Amino acid sequence: MSKIDVFVAPRPNPALIRAMTSVxxxxxxxxxxxxxxxxxxxxxxxxxxVANVRHIAFPDADLERLKASCGAGKATFITPNHPEFFTDWMIDKEIVSQVSPLTASWATNGVVNGLGRLMQKFWLANNLIAQIPGNSGAAKEHSVAWALKGHGVLLHPEGGVGWHANIVAPLLSGAVEMGLEALKRGRATDPDFKVWIAPVVWKLAFTGNVEAALAKECAYVEKSLNIERHATDTLPQRIHHIYSTLLTRDEAAWGMPSDEGQTYAERQQGLIIELARRLGESISPEAAITDTTELLRRARRWQRENTGDAEGQKQVRTLADAVQRLQRVGPWASANPRITQEEIAEHLKRIRNDYCRGGLRDTMNRFIPQPAGPRCAYIRVPEAIGLHAYAGSIDDAVAELHRRMQETVTSTVTELAAKGSFIFYPNPFYRR
Structure with missing residues (x-):
């Protein structure tokens, strides 16, 4: 394995962690x-x-609810939603500084191990756990051991960022699995030992009208991707036109016809189905795999097990990347007749992350995306799941975790909309 794929246990430095909390x-x-x-x-x-989060609205009742799940004599796995890259750790760090300062946080191995030896030492001293794709056993073992010491472990159950703050993506089961292992070990010495899965959600809202800044970023995207702007288009229509043009290019690249009479969602789904079919034939010709989540999981496993097949590796990786990228604009994009400035900003960041790769500016945007204006973070804490008192299966617990997180996100968005916190536009993706 290369160094980026080697797990090194964190070495938390409490003094550095306290200092970095203020920074x-x-x-x-x-x-x-x-x-x-x-x-x-x-x-x-x-x-x-850097993240331009001017205000944090964290009600006392929610803070106390999270505090009650953390501390000595219990193991706690904190599971925030994952609506935005970079800002995620900044807000997560602010949250844990108030409930469990020595919480260990999962992060991609590209961040922890991939930025050089000095940065690796810095991240390990900040108690970051490197997630090694396809080889997470050591990270899970360390997480369970750390949680058993009474410190929290934070990880995003959605996995990667999708840039859709109003929707919680399907969750991975890692937090629940580690929680059950911690419960088994804790109960070996203390029959009353408790393990909590503590969800947290946050929603960002601009503090004012940022349409001019969003239009400027949209113009940059159009220029970078060589997409002609229609002079009469509104800002949301420009976003829709960018996506439609990119989809037309994808259809042409894969030899698929483009039916302009169909909606964006219909064309997108047709291309996903065809590419998923080709991917399935590449990795498992004898079995038809209809679920794309399972298909992508098997594709990752196929790549790990067939490293000697260079041509096959390239084909599977290209198809899997295309399916994954196309799926990032989900049904939620066309679900509502109105779209907010926050959702427009998310579309722009997603496009830049997935398609704009021309130089340093785009590279920096992927690692440290800059918001269009000042924002407020609204933090809410759903009720934690006590695995010590939970009788359902792992899948049941994951589904319940998702339900609690999504309900809290939805209620928060509804509350903010009622207060006039959002600026709305007609949504060009919407179809009845």
Whole structure:
């Protein structure tokens, strides 16, 4: 294995973690008052707040609910939703600093191990656990052992970022599996030992109208991808046109006809079905796999087990990447007749992440995406699941976790909409 794929146990440094909590709060989130709103200082991310989260609305009742699930004598696995990259760890760190400062947090191996030896030491001292794709046994073992010491373990059950804050994606089962293992070990010495799966959700909302900044970013995307803008299109229509053009290019690249009479969702689904069929034939000609989640899982396993087949590796990887990328615009995109500025911003970030790869600016955007304006983070804590008192299966627990997270996200969005926190536009993806 290469060094990026080798698990190294975190070495948490409490003093560094405390110091970075203050740095995170000022430099990464809130910015410096007096500078963050003044030109030219507000153009410097460190003075403005890199994630530009000016306010955090974390009700006392929710904070106390999370605190009750953490601490000595119990194992706690904290499971936030995952609506945005980079901002995720900044908000997660702010949350755990108030309930369990020595919480260990899962992160991709590309971040923990892939940025050089000094950065690896820094991340390990900040108690980050490197997720090694296809080989997570050591990370899980360390997580269970750390949780049994009374410190939290934080991981995103959605896996990767989808840039859809109003929708919680299907969840992975890792937190529940590790929780059950911690329960078994804890009960070996203490029959009253408790294990909690503690969900957290947060929703970001702009504090004002950022249409001009969004239009500027949209123009950058159009130029980068060589997509002609229609002069009369509204901002949401420009987003729809970008996606439609990219889909037409994908159809042409894979030899599929493009039916302009169909909706975007119909064309997208037709291409996904065809590419999934080809992927299935590449990895398992004898079995028809209709579920794309299972198909992609098997494709990853096929790649691990067939490293000697260079041509097959390239074909499977290309097909799997295409299916995964196309699926990132889910049915939620066309579910509502209105679209918010926050959802437009998510579309732009998703497009830039998936298609814009021209240079340093786009690379930086993937690692540290910059928001269109100041925001407020609304943090809510659903009721935790006590695995010590849960009689259902792993799948049942994951489904219940998803239900609680989605219900809380939906109620938070509804609450904010009722308060006038969003600016709405007609949604060009919507079809009755």
């Amino acid at each position: 995170n709060r000022i430099v990464m989130l809130h910015g410096i008052p007096g500078f963050r709103d003044l030109l030219p200082f507000n153009r410097l991310a460190g003075l403005r707040g």
